[in-house]
Amino acid sequence: GKLGRYPPWPGKIVNPPKDLKKPRGKKCFFVKFFGTEDHAWIKVEQLKPYHPHKEEMIKINKGKRFQQAVDAVEEFLRKTKGKEQASSHNSNEEKNRRNSSEERGKQSAGEEKRKTSLSEGKLKKGTGEGKKRVSSVSSERGSKSPLKRAQDQSPRKRGRPPKDEKDLTIPESSTVKRVMTGTVAGFKWPPSVSEPVKDSDPHFHHFLLSQTEKPAVCYQAITKKLKVCEEETGSTSIQAADSTAVNGSITPTDKKIGFLGLGLMGSGIVSNLLKMGHTVTVWNRTAEKCDLFIQEGARLGRTPAEVVSTCDITFACVSDPKAAKDLVLGPSGVLQGIRPGKCYVDMSTVDADTVTELAQVIVSRGGRFLEAPVSGNQQLSNDGMLVILAAGDRGLYEDCSSCFQAMGKTSFFLGEVGNAAKMMLIVNMVQGSFMATIAEGLTLAQVTGQSQQTLLDILNQGQLASIFLDQKCQNILQGNFKPDFYLKYIQKDLRLAIALGDSVNHPTPMAAAANEVYKRAKALDQSDNDMSAVYRAYIH
Secondary structure, X not given: OOHXXXXXXXXXXXXXXXXXXXOOOOOEEEXXXXXXXXXXXXXXXXXXXXHHHHHHHHHHOOOHHHHHHHHHHHHHHXXXXXXXXXXXXXXXXXXXXXXXXXXXXXXXXXXXXXXEEEOOXXXXXXXXXXXXXXXXXXXXXXXXXXXXXXXXXXXXXXXXXXXXHHHHXXXXXXXXXXXXXXXXXXXXXXXXXXXXXXXXXXXXXXHOOOOOOOOOOOOOOOOOOEEEEEOOOOOEEEEEOOOOOOOOOOOOOOOOEEEEOOOHHHHHHHHHHHHOOOOEEEEOOOHXXXXXXXXXXXXXXXXXXXXXXXXXXXXXXXXOXXXXXXXXHOOOOHHHHOOOOOEEEEOOOOOHHHHHHXXXXXXXXXXXXXXXXXXXXXXXXXXXXXXXXXXXXXXXXXXXXXXXXXXXXXXXXXXXXXXXXXXXXXXHHHHHHHHHHHHHHHHHHHHOOOOHHHHHHHHHHOOOOXXXXXXXXXXXXXOOOXXXXXXXXXXXXXXXXXXXXXHOOOOOHHHHHHHHHHHHHHHOOOOOOEHHHHHHHHOO
């Protein structure tokens, strides 16, 4: 591949933590990436000196995240000026670094702080250097978490950065576990032809992002680094821990894609589909929302029926069961465009009865149906980091491979239609209840004279620490309730989850209590604010 197809990324060689084993049989260095504070073992042939490639890197990658990384490099250079000679950046030292890779463990931290620029490449199945999402949490947590051991393979242990790196470490959230099973990630420069994924675990296949011969883990190493989490049940799922939604390694399907619904979630999804090279036709109830995507290269559909009739696979992401039914069964709706072979993927979060009814009418016309609700928010949608829960037509799930890779970090195939709806409601029930609990704690702290910021700091140091907790608390403390996930929609999901419990006579008292608080917040005109505005329901 050409250099420009896989944007490089700046990093520097550092001492690995003492408890971290070097991959066997590989000449590599332990590298920390600027701007992200991620670490990985990188083969020597995949390292390039920073200065000779600086301008080339900047031309290739225009992203904000990359610019932050470059800024971090320059800041580091300013701090270490005088400590290193300029010759440490030339190609001769690069050769020396390769030749002396076997002696890496004997080098001092000062000698190893050489700036490197590495290219994107393919990550093979079983690799796991997950890329952390950096947040404003004020400490490095989670580094002591025990890791699961892969069968017949060495575990990849997460350790704290070396002592000499403390002044450069960006605080990180504890939610992203650096879990891996298998060998260390391989970064290619230049990238080689991708190899097919071989499934050794029958459960693994059900959770792959891709079921085609293109490997499910054919991500660029930096935009979507993967980690493989092995559950206690033995089933595994591939997860990308970060993404900039600029991923040249995804080969877009040649099928024509339609998308109905450009809300908080749909907008980010469509944007990423277009960025990855998919041919997309869009429709939205309020047509002006389509304009931005037309400018980005999307085609405009006049009605849902027209989109379905002109596209091979049509996705939809709307607000609730009523909207989902109206979109399919209403005038000029999806059903009118369905004919044998047409595919419909409903990404809305609805109840199992609704999605089952829609599946039946689509299939009755010869269409193929997949439910694929997504777990995430507007930011994760924009970043291409959604979690996709799919159920229904397995072949259609496989056909959606490149689309799911573009919009998400993980996809799960859950079997028959209705399973994804149920699972999604349970996930959002837990999330909604937790959000209400956070608001309850913050307001109780306030009325009892305790510092809300200190409460957040304490929580961030404990086992509840997470990106969700930190971001929502920060929003509340700043009085910023701009919607990332509409409050009215989390209340709708709680209501549907409670109904799901009713249908099987299962008690959901926590969800029921949380639901009442959200209803109170809606009465206070918070429906169109973020779910964190449930905080205002507790204000006396």
